[in-house]
Every structure is written in C-alpha cells, then in structure tokens.
Amino acid sequence: MGYYLNSASAFSLYESEANSPYFVDKSLLLKELFPLVDAGNKHICITRPRRFGKSVMAAMVAAFFGKGIDSSSIFDTLKISEKDAKNYMNQYNVIYINFIKPSTLSRSYNGFIHRIEKGLTQDLRRAFPDVNFWEEASPLEDLSVIYEETGEKFILVFDEWDCIFHKDYITDEDRRSYINWLAALTKDTGYVRLSYMTGILPIAKYSSGSIINNFDEYTMATDDKFSSYFGFTESEVDELYSRYETRVRTGERNVLREDLKLWYDGYHTSTSERIYNPRSVVYALDRNRIRSYWSATGPYSEISNYIKKDRDDIKKDVALMVSGESIEANVEEFAATAMDLNTKDEIFSAMVVYGFLDYEDGKVRIPNRELMDEFAKTIREKNDLGYINRLATE
Numbered sequence: 001m002g003y004y005l006n007s008a009s010a011f012s013l014y015e016s017e018a019n020s021p022y023f024v025d026k027s028l029l030l031k032e033l034f035p036l037v038d039a040g041n042k043h044i045c046i047t048r049p050r051r052f053g054k055s056v057m058a059a060m061v062a063a064f065f066g067k068g069i070d071s072s073s074i075f076d077t078l079k080i081s082e083k084d085a086k087n088y089m090n091q092y093n094v095i096y097i098n099f100i101k102p103s104t105l106s107r108s109y110n111g112f113i114h115r116i117e118k119g120l121t122q123d124l125r126r127a128f129p130d131v132n133f134w135e136e137a138s139p140l141e142d143l144s145v146i147y148e149e150t151g152e153k154f155i156l157v158f159d160e161w162d163c164i165f166h167k168d169y170i171t172d173e174d175r176r177s178y179i180n181w182l183a184a185l186t187k188d189t190g191y192v193r194l195s196y197m198t199g200i201l202p203i204a205k206y207s208s209g210s211i212i213n214n215f216d217e218y219t220m221a222t223d224d225k226f227s228s229y230f231g232f233t234e235s236e237v238d239e240l241y242s243r244y245e246t247r248v249r250t251g252e253r254n255v256l257r258e259d260l261k262l263w264y265d266g267y268h269t270s271t272s273e274r275i276y277n278p279r280s281v282v283y284a285l286d287r288n289r290i291r292s293y294w295s296a297t298g299p300y301s302e303i304s305n306y307i308k309k310d311r312d313d314i315k316k317d318v319a320l321m322v323s324g325e326s327i328e329a330n331v332e333e334f335a336a337t338a339m340d341l342n343t344k345d346e347i348f349s350a351m352v353v354y355g356f357l358d359y360e361d362g363k364v365r366i367p368n369r370e371l372m373d374e375f376a377k378t379i380r381e382k383n384d385l386g387y388i389n390r391l392a393t394e
Helices: 008-018 029-039 054-065 100-105 109-127 139-150 172-186 234-247 257-264 278-287 299-308 311-322 344-353 369-381 383-393
Strands: 042-047 093-098 154-159 192-199 216-219 358-360 363-365
Touching (some): 029 042, 029 054, 029 192, 054 154, 054 192, 093 100, 093 109, 257 369, 311 369
Parallel strands (some): 042 192, 154 192
Antiparallel strands (some): 358 363
C-alpha cells in the first residue's frame, strides 16, 4: 500500500461511514461502473454541491476496487453483494487522491503539484521495483512505462478535483496549468482503466480552449444518471427518521419528521425528484437538533461580490427569493475557469452549481429553511446589501 496507490485511507473513511448509525447504502453505484471498468479507458466526472456525499462515494469506489485492503467485511453486507461484486472487488491498482489535503498544505500551485507528483512517484516505484523507470521521469511517464512493460492498468479516483480553484494563491495561469496536467494524466493514455472524478464545478471543457474533452460529465441539474446515489430521497429520510425514533427516547426527541423536510429538502434532480441535503439531515438526527449546518464560505463570498455589483439588477431578484419567490432563469453549465460572471443568468447558474439555489422548470429559488436563514443572515450582516433586507421584509 502507498500514500496514493492502493491507499488504506479510502477503506478507513468508507468503513467509518458504513458503521455510522445513519448510513445509507448507495453501493449499487458500483454496478454502474462495472461495464466501464470492463471496457477500459473510460472517464466520468460527477459534480454536486458541497455536502451531497461526493467524498463518501469516491472513498467507496476506491475501497471497493483497490488491492490495498480486503474490503469484503464492508461490501459483503451491502446491496452490491447481491451482484457480481466478487469479480471486481479488490482486483485493481487504484490511485486515490483527495485534492483537498495537498491544496491545504501548499502555499503555491507548484507546491501543490509537487506534493502530489512526489508522493505518486514514490508509490509507483515502490510497487513496481522491477520496472526500468527513467531517472528523472514524472509520475505520468512512470505510469506509461509501467503499462508498456507490464500491461498494468489503473483506476484513478479523484475527489474534490476543483478545490484548488478556490485557493487564494491560484492564478489564471495556474488554472490553465492544472487543466493541462489533468489532461496529460488522463487523456489518450493506455494505462487508464477508469477515471472516476468528483467535484463541485463541471470540467472546464465548457470554456473555450479547454483540452479536457475525454470525460463524460453528470450534473444534478441536467443529468439523471447517477442522481439516486447523491443526496437523500424521501424514502431514505423516512428510514433514517425511523432509526432516530428507535435510538432516541420519546421525551428527548427534538427533531420532527416535517422539520427535516422544511429545513433540508427542496433540491431537485433533472427529472424533478426531490432530494435532501444528506449531511444536514445526518447532523440534525445525530445531534438531535434542527438548525443550519451550512457553512457559507469560499465560493459564496466570491459570488456575493457579483450580487453587490448588482449586475442585471440582480439584487431585486435576490430580495424576491428571500421573501419566498421563484425567479425565471436560464441556468447553464458553469465551467471551472469561468469565474468572471457577466450576466444574471451566469451568476444564478453558479449559485445552482454551488448548491445555494435550486433549479426546476426554468426557475431558481432558495431551496429550504436552512439556506433561507443563510441568505437572510448574509444580507443583514453586509451593509452594502442592507437594502435587500428591507425589500425582502417589507
């Protein structure tokens, strides 16, 4: 096992999740991946807002396929055990990278990439000691040499691929370099069996000049495939609430089933299925308290700057949404390199991608009480948005 190659981290993370009292079994996602693994050279990117279970699912994929640890103790008890799981479980070399950690430990883009490449190089050369590696080769070249000499292919699991874009030290040139690095790692290579990538932002192939066009992308607003594996459905929340009633004595229950719906429901898939914010539901049940568990940091601060500039008279629409109205909008894909938002529709599109707004039937709205409270708090606290508060409450 290595730091990135066949790491124990993914197993540990998913094992902890599977053993939690409010775990929801989404393991049948793996069945959707089996044909892609069989075909080889397949690349998918699933994007969802924060706190919709992306990291849990990425850890599950790595723990299931990776050779590092026998994961039958987890998966033999889950829904996927009813399928042809044994033919795939722990059969592959998996490179699992959660990009949050190297981005947090680094103070520059070069430092970020260096950390990843150094760790991956060490893992590969330790795992394949008989391969004739080039002395000064990059890990991308190491992977190619391994494939040419041994025929070995890899499953790549990349979690939070876009987190680097929200770091203060990242420049536009860094963003372009990162996109090029990802393309070099995944595109037109013989060693990739499957690339499974998650994040908030859709890949920048929607921006002009982007070179990543080998990924099939699946977003919450426009693609139904994989939707059932991210977020909680009504029936899943019903089951979780039943567990809550069993675990907490009647007189000590502070959470009502209808409160979960009011506070954490309100999102929609492309087929209009209603889904709950899973992390907030679990927090509320586990802590026996209904409240906002949202953390409005990072991208929200950037987007709020566009609202303050009042592009396309957007402040009035925000005020209407705070008062409970829905607003017509043309929501389109929001690319990773397109933080320069020039129209109201572009701003609303970004807010849907980040999970601040819900989109259905051509309209955007604040999805639930949790987000409504966050919007209201923000406009109360920021002096330059104060008049929105007055409009919303008059």
